[in-house]
Amino acid sequence: MATSSIEESSKTKTPIEKRDDLLAKRFVGLEKNIWIEFSALAVEHKAVNVGQGFIDYEPPQYLINFYKEALNDNNILLHQYTRGFGHRRLVEAISNVYSSYFDRKIDPLNQILVTGGAYPSLFNSFHGFLNPGDEAILIEPFFDCYEPMVRSAGGIPRCIALKPKPESTKGDISSSADWVLDKNELESMFNSRTRLIIVNTPNNPIGKVFTREELEHIAILCQKHDVICISDEVYEWITYDENKKHIRMATLPNMWERTLTIGSAGKTFSSTGLKLGWTIGPEHLLRSCQIVHQDCVYTCPTLSQEVVARCFEFELKRLNSPECYFNSISSEFIGKRDKLVEVLKECGMKPVVPDGGYFVLADFSQIAGDKFQSDIHDMKDFKFVRYLTKEKQLATIPATGFYTSEHRHLADNYIRFCFAKKDETLDKAIEILRKLKKN
Numbered sequence: 001m002a003t004s005s006i007e008e009s010s011k012t013k014t015p016i017e018k019r020d021d022l023l024a025k026r027f028v029g030l031e032k033n034i035w036i037e038f039s040a041l042a043v044e045h046k047a048v049n050v051g052q053g054f055i056d057y058e059p060p061q062y063l064i065n066f067y068k069e070a071l072n073d074n075n076i077l078l079h080q081y082t083r084g085f086g087h088r089r090l091v092e093a094i095s096n097v098y099s100s101y102f103d104r105k106i107d108p109l110n111q112i113l114v115t116g117g118a119y120p121s122l123f124n125s126f127h128g129f130l131n132p133g134d135e136a137i138l139i140e141p142f143f144d145c146y147e148p149m150v151r152s153a154g155g156i157p158r159c160i161a162l163k164p165k166p167e168s169t170k171g172d173i174s175s176s177a178d179w180v181l182d183k184n185e186l187e188s189m190f191n192s193r194t195r196l197i198i199v200n201t202p203n204n205p206i207g208k209v210f211t212r213e214e215l216e217h218i219a220i221l222c223q224k225h226d227v228i229c230i231s232d233e234v235y236e237w238i239t240y241d242e243n244k245k246h247i248r249m250a251t252l253p254n255m256w257e258r259t260l261t262i263g264s265a266g267k268t269f270s271s272t273g274l275k276l277g278w279t280i281g282p283e284h285l286l287r288s289c290q291i292v293h294q295d296c297v298y299t300c301p302t303l304s305q306e307v308v309a310r311c312f313e314f315e316l317k318r319l320n321s322p323e324c325y326f327n328s329i330s331s332e333f334i335g336k337r338d339k340l341v342e343v344l345k346e347c348g349m350k351p352v353v354p355d356g357g358y359f360v361l362a363d364f365s366q367i368a369g370d371k372f373q374s375d376i377h378d379m380k381d382f383k384f385v386r387y388l389t390k391e392k393q394l395a396t397i398p399a400t401g402f403y404t405s406e407h408r409h410l411a412d413n414y415i416r417f418c419f420a421k422k423d424e425t426l427d428k429a430i431e432i433l434r435k436l437k438k439n
């Protein structure tokens with residue numbers, strides 16, 4: 001009788017493999033991801049990849065050497081679990097390096113959390129503080145995971161866009177410094193429901209390095225409305241103008257107590273495959289991130305943490321010298337940046353010259369003409385990037401992927417190029433761009 005009831009019941013239900021309601025409701029609407037689509041597209045069409053933000057040549061030689069040394073180390077515990085909130089040697093190394101930059105002694109055990117990259121650092125921060133209905137202010141354009149992470153935590157994203165000054169759009173070239181926030185608009189975003197604001201400096205994809213004045217304005221609003229600041233600073237070492245150096249939000253007056261700073265080993269040591277990041281902040285904030293971390297990732301790979309610790313220890317010895325990788329990496333990239341900018345300009349695009357990071361946004365509208373237009377299915381830049389990848393074997397990234405639907409129209413004429421590539425890759429990309437101009 002029981003068996004018969006089960007059989008009858010199964011006949012009336014849709015088989016589980018055919019149901020379309022399996023995804024948890026908090027993730028509905030967040031299914032698409034530009035990296036999955038365009039990474040696969042680049043591989044499929046064997047395209048020259050100047051879209052994704054990874055370096056395609058060797059990281060610092062010492063990093064490779066330290067990997068070899070760690071693999072052959074007699075300490076067998078390097079092949080086992082390590083401390084959940086960060087390998088002891090690594091958090092101590094991070095503390096020793098960053099304490100001077102934060103103008104305070106950072107407690108390695110209570111003020112640093114090591115995670116599986118900046119991605120989980122952001123996830124911990126959003127999920128550790130947002131309750132359903134809480135608001136998080138996002139500054140567009142932003143790395144595309146911000147919005148889905150806020151929504152999956154039950155939060156409500158409130159978005160404000162950086163916009164180029166009108167005079168900066170008239171020439172054939174502009175600077176990332178021309179993209180600014182409207183102060184009055186920003187102030188209007190804050191209210192009693194505001195829980196977080198996320199600041200990314202240097203910014204991806206524009207390359208804007210926020211000025212002290214801009215950060216101070218945000219800091220004053222955070223203090224006035226009792227808001228926590230998540231400061232995404234993964235490109236902290238990569239700036240190109242002596243007068244526009246990176247400023248850490250947590251070093252501003254009264255901001256240490258309400259700021260979580262996120263860093264990345266992949267960006268710091270040009271080795272994104274490390275997938276290690278960290279969050280630095282006061283104990284009363286970091287504790288929330290630790291709780292999310294322990295119930296999600298728990299601990300990160302021991303061996304790679306050991307390697308990154310040794311890298312930091314190596315750089316600590318020459319921290320203030322030109323040879324220090326943190327100081328030399330910008331010099332390594334600036335020639336590549338300028339080379340790409342000139343060719344984009346030559347080809348009829350309007351590049352936005354970045355003050356930091358390793359991306360260039362470029363307005364392609366003059367060379368695309370009316371062939372590509374936004375519609376209800378797709379934005380113009382998505383169509384153009386697919387065309388470049390499939391037909392010209394040049395992989396870039398559409399800029400509207402860094403915006404919410406409300407503000408995508410601001411960027412549908414832009415695509416993103418990564419210039420942190422070996423010369424051979426850049427030269428191949430430049431050759432394709434010049435042929436594109438002729439056609």
